[in-house]
Amino acid sequence: MHDDLSDERLMLAYRDGDTAAFEALYARYRTRLYRHLAHQCGDARLAEELYQDVWLKVIHGRTGYEPLARFSTWLYRIAHHRLIDHYRKNARQAAGLFDHDIDLDELPATGCADPARQVEGSEIARRLATALGELPAPQREAFLMAEEGGLSLDEIAAATVTGRETVKSRLRYAVGKLRHALQDLL
Amino acid sequence: MNDAHDNLRDPGLSRLYAQAGKNEPPPALDAAILAAARAATTAPRPPRPWWRRLQAPLALAGSIIIAVALTLSMDRNPPTEFTSPASAPLQERPSAERTAPASADAGSAPAALAPAGKEASRPAEAKREAPARPRENLAPTPSAAVAPAESGVAKAPAADMASESLAGSARQKSAAAPALQASREAAAPPPAKAPEAWLEEIRSLRRQGKLAEAESSLREFRAAYPDFTLPEEFR
Numbered sequence: 508m509h510d511d512l513s514d515e516r517l518m519l520a521y522r523d524g525d526t527a528a529f530e531a532l533y534a535r536y537r538t539r540l541y542r543h544l545a546h547q548c549g550d551a552r553l554a555e556e557l558y559q560d561v562w563l564k565v566i567h568g569r570t571g572y573e574p575l576a577r578f579s580t581w582l583y584r585i586a587h588h589r590l591i592d593h594y595r596k597n598a599r600q601a602a603g604l605f606d607h608d609i610d611l612d613e614l615p616a617t618g619c620a621d622p623a624r625q626v627e628g629s630e631i632a633r634r635l636a637t638a639l640g641e642l643p644a645p646q647r648e649a650f651l652m653a654e655e656g657g658l659s660l661d662e663i664a665a666a667t668v669t670g671r672e673t674v675k676s677r678l679r680y681a682v683g684k685l686r687h688a689l690q691d692l693l
Numbered sequence: 694m695n696d697a698h699d700n701l702r703d704p705g706l707s708r709l710y711a712q713a714g715k716n717e718p719p720p721a722l723d724a725a726i727l728a729a730a731r732a733a734t735t736a737p738r739p740p741r742p743w744w745r746r747l748q749a750p751l752a753l754a755g756s757i758i759i760a761v762a763l764t765l766s767m768d769r770n771p772p773t774e775f776t777s778p779a780s781a782p783l784q785e786r787p788s789a790e791r792t793a794p795a796s797a798d799a800g801s802a803p804a805a806l807a808p809a810g811k812e813a814s815r816p817a818e819a820k821r822e823a824p825a826r827p828r829e830n831l832a833p834t835p836s837a838a839v840a841p842a843e844s845g846v847a848k849a850p851a852a853d854m855a856s857e858s859l860a861g862s863a864r865q866k867s868a869a870a871p872a873l874q875a876s877r878e879a880a881a882p883p884p885a886k887a888p889e890a891w892l893e894e895i896r897s898l899r900r901q902g903k904l905a906e907a908e909s910s911l912r913e914f915r916a917a918y919p920d921f922t923l924p925e926e927f928r
Binding site: 526629632692 | 709710716723
């Protein structure tokens with residue numbers, strides 16, 4: 508019954524007490540959000556903690572939810588703020604990278620963790636994780652939001668509270684670096 | 694926007710990203726989040742502040758107080774503006790005024806009721822003239838009918854013929870005349886003459902040949918002194 512409803516309709520239904528609507532919404536985003544967070548921090552256990560925090564914020568924020576934007580934008584904005592909080596607590600350097608005035612191309616990759624060590628799987632997955640881990644956090648976030656979340660430039664800009672051109676620049680750098688790192692696999 | 698977005702996404706990277714596998718959250722984490730979602734919807738509401746809890750009782754009490762106050766106010770100050778013109782003067786005027794001599798009514802009623810046919814088009818005048826009509830409506834009552842006869846203003850009913858309602862009133866008066874006469878005699882005050890003196894006057898009238906007047910006076914005597922034993926000559 509809930510399959511035909513949009514994300515926003517499902518969230519409104521859950522706001523009104525329909526638990527099944529939340530289950531349907533959760534099924535749509537569980538993998539995407541988890542992979543986004545796992546690639547962002549490169550730590551499976553930390554990713555689970557962040558993942559749970561994000562969903563709990565969605566649950567507790569349901570009473571004030573208004574469909575002013577797409578649900579995915581709202582969800583990834585929560586994830587973005589949760590990541591910023593994490594960076595501020597554990598890696599001040601990474602949090603500073605989200606400052607818009609900084610030239611991201613001149614900065615090193617974040618030291619969140621070694622993605623290659625954390626993410627198990629195939630060679631492709633390990634290589635991809637390594638390449639993503641070498642990206643600056645804002646670029647990686649923009650790439651993951653576009654690739655995993657399917658967000659547009661404007662939606663990424665809204666989710667990260669950033670200008671559209673800034674997001675476009677971050678995406679361009681991210682794609683260029685990933686293509687260079689994985690060119691033998693492409 | 695979408696064009697720019699698509700241009701920035703690399704198809705080769707997207708294919709590679711899709712082949713990298715599907716990391717998923719552990720089932721225990723799914724269960725914990727879904728349980729939290731269910732608990733949030735079934736959690737009891739936080740208690741409302743005291744002023745919100747008392748809102749309904751206070752509103753009810755206020756309504757009751759206003760209703761009681763209005764009721765008491767209506768009892769003490771009845772709305773005279775909304776009573777019908779025919780009944781309002783009846784309630785307001787004392788009974789003595791209702792039986793007052795109709796000379797004033799007889800004189801003013803025709804003038805007041807003459808424009809009765811125009812009342813619908815002139816509500817202000819109708820309202821001003823309204824008190825005159827109930828006085829005329831009281832005319833058929835015995836107590837009111839007695840007054841014109843005793844005051845000698847017997848022409849008042851004829852003057853009332855100016856309007857249709859007054860004509861009906863006059864007809865009622867004429868139809869009720871015998872009964873009114875009887876009631877007038879019954880209600881007449883005791884005569885000032887002594888029985889013996891009265892009888893002597895009747896004898897005098899007979900001696901003078903005024904038999905009709907003597908007979909009339911004798912009828913009045915009988916009405917005035919029904920228990921008096923008449924002499925043989927008057928039986």
